[in-house]
Amino acid sequence: MPAILRTPHPRERRIVFKNVDREGWTTDIDCYLKDGGYEELKKALKMQPQEIVSEVKASGVRGRGGAGFPTGAKWGFIRPGETKPIYLICNADEAEPGTFKDRYIIHQDPHQLLEGMIISCYAVNARLAYIYIRGEFPVGAKILERAIQEAKEHGFIGKNILGTGFDLEIYVHRGAGAYICGEETGLIESIEGKRPYPRIKPPYFPAALGLYMSPTIVNNVETLCDVKHIVKMGGAEFAKIGRPNNTGTRILCVSGDVQKPGYYELEVGGVTMGELIYDICGGLRPGRKLKAVIPGGSSAKVLRADERYKIKTKQPDGTTTEAEIGIEDIRMDFDSLAAVGSMAGSGGVIVMDDSRDMVWALNNINQFYGHESCGQCTPCREGSLWMQKITTRLLDGAGADGDADILVSVADRIAGRTICAFGEACAWPTQSFVAKFRDEFLAYASKNGNASSKPEDKH
Amino acid sequence: MEIPQELADHIDEVITHYPVSKRSATLPLLHLLQEHFGYISEEAITWVAAKLELEPINVLELVTFYPMLRQNPVGKHHIRVCRTLSCALAGGYSLLDTFCKHANIEKQSGNHHAHFFKSADGKYSVEFVECLASCGTAPVCMINDDFYEAVSEESVPELLKKYQ
Ligand SMILES: Cc1cc2nc3c(=O)[nH]c(=O)nc-3n(C[C@H](O)[C@H](O)[C@H](O)COP(=O)(O)O)c2cc1C
Ligand code: SF4
Ligand code: FES
Numbered sequence: 001m002p003a004i005l006r007t008p009h010p011r012e013r014r015i016v017f018k019n020v021d022r023e024g025w026t027t028d029i030d031c032y033l034k035d036g037g038y039e040e041l042k043k044a045l046k047m048q049p050q051e052i053v054s055e056v057k058a059s060g061v062r063g064r065g066g067a068g069f070p071t072g073a074k075w076g077f078i079r080p081g082e083t084k085p086i087y088l089i090c091n092a093d094e095a096e097p098g099t100f101k102d103r104y105i106i107h108q109d110p111h112q113l114l115e116g117m118i119i120s121c122y123a124v125n126a127r128l129a130y131i132y133i134r135g136e137f138p139v140g141a142k143i144l145e146r147a148i149q150e151a152k153e154h155g156f157i158g159k160n161i162l163g164t165g166f167d168l169e170i171y172v173h174r175g176a177g178a179y180i181c182g183e184e185t186g187l188i189e190s191i192e193g194k195r196p197y198p199r200i201k202p203p204y205f206p207a208a209l210g211l212y213m214s215p216t217i218v219n220n221v222e223t224l225c226d227v228k229h230i231v232k233m234g235g236a237e238f239a240k241i242g243r244p245n246n247t248g249t250r251i252l253c254v255s256g257d258v259q260k261p262g263y264y265e266l267e268v269g270g271v272t273m274g275e276l277i278y279d280i281c282g283g284l285r286p287g288r289k290l291k292a293v294i295p296g297g298s299s300a301k302v303l304r305a306d307e308r309y310k311i312k313t314k315q316p317d318g319t320t321t322e323a324e325i326g327i328e329d330i331r332m333d334f335d336s337l338a339a340v341g342s343m344a345g346s347g348g349v350i351v352m353d354d355s356r357d358m359v360w361a362l363n364n365i366n367q368f369y370g371h372e373s374c375g376q377c378t379p380c381r382e383g384s385l386w387m388q389k390i391t392t393r394l395l396d397g398a399g400a401d402g403d404a405d406i407l408v409s410v411a412d413r414i415a416g417r418t419i420c421a422f423g424e425a426c427a428w429p430t431q432s433f434v435a436k437f438r439d440e441f442l443a444y445a446s447k448n449g450n451a452s453s454k455p456e457d458k459h
Numbered sequence: 460m461e462i463p464q465e466l467a468d469h470i471d472e473v474i475t476h477y478p479v480s481k482r483s484a485t486l487p488l489l490h491l492l493q494e495h496f497g498y499i500s501e502e503a504i505t506w507v508a509a510k511l512e513l514e515p516i517n518v519l520e521l522v523t524f525y526p527m528l529r530q531n532p533v534g535k536h537h538i539r540v541c542r543t544l545s546c547a548l549a550g551g552y553s554l555l556d557t558f559c560k561h562a563n564i565e566k567q568s569g570n571h572h573a574h575f576f577k578s579a580d581g582k583y584s585v586e587f588v589e590c591l592a593s594c595g596t597a598p599v600c601m602i603n604d605d606f607y608e609a610v611s612e613e614s615v616p617e618l619l620k621k622y623q
Contacts, residue, residue, distance in 0.1 A: 085479075094592045095589070095590060095592065096590070097543045097544055097545065097589070097590040097594070098544070098545060098590070098594050099590075099592060099594070100592045100593050100594050100595055102592070103592045103593060128478070128479075134592070135490075135525075135527045136527070136539070136588065136591055136592075136601065137592075138604040139604060139606070171476040171477075173476075173483075173486070173487065174486070174487065174490055175486075175525075175527075176486060176489075176490065176521075176525035176526070176527035176528055177525055177526035177527035177528075177588070177589075178524065178525050178526060179589060190486065191483055192480065192482065192483055193480065193482035193483045193484065193485040193486060193511075193513075193517070193521075194482075194517075194520075194521075195520055195521065195524045196524070211479075212479045212480060253594065253595060254595065255545035255548075255594035255595050255597060256544075256545055256548050256594075257548065261545075261594075261595040261596070261597075262595045263595060294544075298543070298544060298590075348594065350544060350545055350594070352548070356548070361544060361548075364542075364543065364544045364547050365544060367542070368542075368543055368544075368589055368590070371589065372589065
């Protein structure tokens with residue numbers, strides 16, 4: 001990796017992905033050190049842990065794993081003077097369909113991740129940390145293990161790091177093909193050697209009762225890399241990138257029907273959906289029109305190309321103004337995507353053109369969730385399978401008139417009634433696809449299917 | 460069950476990664492045994508349980524949960540094709556069929572939850588997997604531990620030649 005070196009798009013602002021696809025760049029520690037690597041660790045170790053937490057708070061950085069929770073606030077949940085051991089886990093399970101960014105950091109720039117992790121461990125006083133990497137990254141796991149070994153040899157990991165008295169061990173823990181291990185409490189159960197059944201919150205918030213019932217910080221790969229850059233530039237400087245409450249850069253992963261799919265590191269909210277699709281990703285294939293976009297990983301609610309969205313914006317004087325915008329005007333940031341009823345999620349943008357069949361697309365997504373439900377909660381276990389069965393029977397020409405409504409009623413009975421957010425993740429696609437492309441579902445039900453894909457592509 | 464010394468040493472080292480609870484080493488040990496034996500046998504399950512002072516059910520419940528753990532051997536070369544949306548949009552389903560055709564594999568049912576399909580001579584097996592986190596270069600697949608991006612159907616015969 002990589003087979004092809006991709007040149008960054010001029011609109012990109014590469015901070016976390018600075019070394020991805022960089023010519024002559026290798027995963028060796030020497031390469032990283034020559035480029036000024038581990039200087040931020042040295043700087044951080046001269047600061048008080050609390051100062052680093054304050055910088056992270058000031059940076060405004062929000063988690064890049066999916067929920068967009070402010071990292072500084074999460075770290076702040078660790079009680080000062082905590083007597084139990086504290087653990088840190090890097091979530092490298094990257095499995096949300098449409099998301100492909102952590103893969104490149106792991107495979108091409110492992111030391112950046114380690115540096116971010118070591119700084120974060122020092123800040124929250126964790127002495128033992130795990131990188132939970134998905135099982136399908138066997139090469140990535142080896143690269144990380146080697147990088148840890150190199151960092152140990154240089155005194156960046158292990159006992160008495162750089163003579164500061166700070167001890168830290170980092171180990172790689174491999175998953176084994178289950179998406180639910182990305183959910184942080186499922187992940188914790190998985191590291192404990194159990195089935196990855198998510199825990200109920202409250203009381204099991206990881207920051208209070210996490211790994212081995214001790215306070216635990218779980219952060220995404222990209223978030224932990226951001227920490228390194230926050231230490232480098234200072235929280236206030238970092239907060240100037242992007243937009244208020246949506247700071248820093250984000251790696252947007254674009255796939256599906258665009259001419260130039262790929263990863264693009266952009267200032268959060270620095271571009272609109274239209275600029276992303278047309279200017280950066282080269283638009284759609286010749287003769288094709290935009291039909292739908294899933295903006296934040298497959299769990300995010302789908303957006304229809306011809307919808308109009310009312311968005312409220314707070315003005316500096318405290319009043320709010322309302323504007324009506326189209327899909328191409330949506331800013332690619334957390335708050336704007338939430339305002340149009342979807343989410344920025346994991347940064348995975350899946351684009352579909354007018355040749356695509358929405359019942360087929362939803363069925364593909366439903367197959368995923370039907371397969372990945374951990375099975376603990378009845379609404380999720382049964383509902384995800386029923387949604388999958390119904391979209392399959394629609395495609396097979398065996399749908400019934402009420403199927404669109406049944407789909408929504410099943411989805412409505414999952415969301416909000418489960419132990420973990422997988423419940424919402426599997427309900428949102430069905431709720432939004434049926435609401436926005438109802439005609440296509442009805443057409444199938446009346447056996448009037450307009451399948452544009454090959455029959456064997458259906459399930 | 461013969462465990463070579465080198466593997467035994469590796470296992471002992473891995474257990475030290477979990478100073479708080481040995482039980483945490485269950486999944487890593489299962490990975491190591493599966494890599495060595497190709498699948499996880501009943502014997503392997505009891506062995507891991509004894510090693511980590513657990514009940515065999517504690518180990519079996521992981522083997523039956525995680526899609527990557529298997530109780531039957533796959534083919535000599537195991538092919539994983541991504542099934543999920545971005546790859547499906549780029550032809551992932553046809554890609555799986557093309558692999559089956561050139562690897563002489565008969566696909567039994569359309570249900571991807573039904574595990575993997577194997578050629579009669581045991582040389583190849585094929586499995587649909589969920590999003591491999593490389594959707595920008597769809598469709599993608601893995602052959603053993605090797606990863607392939609933007610795989611065209613035309614390239615399949617050449618690709619298979621590398622795995623004899
Ligand atoms: C079903 C489900 C799957 C998830 N998968 C991932 C994942 O693959 N990677 C990830 O970083 N976060 C994932 N998350 C979010 C994590 O639970 C958690 O919020 C995140 O790792 C926290 O890190 P952050 O604050 O840095 O984003 C998932 C959440 C859910 C509900
Ligand atoms: S919501 Fe689904 S995935 Fe989450 S705990 Fe319940 S059954 Fe498991
Ligand atoms: S959908 Fe195939 S790699 Fe993501």
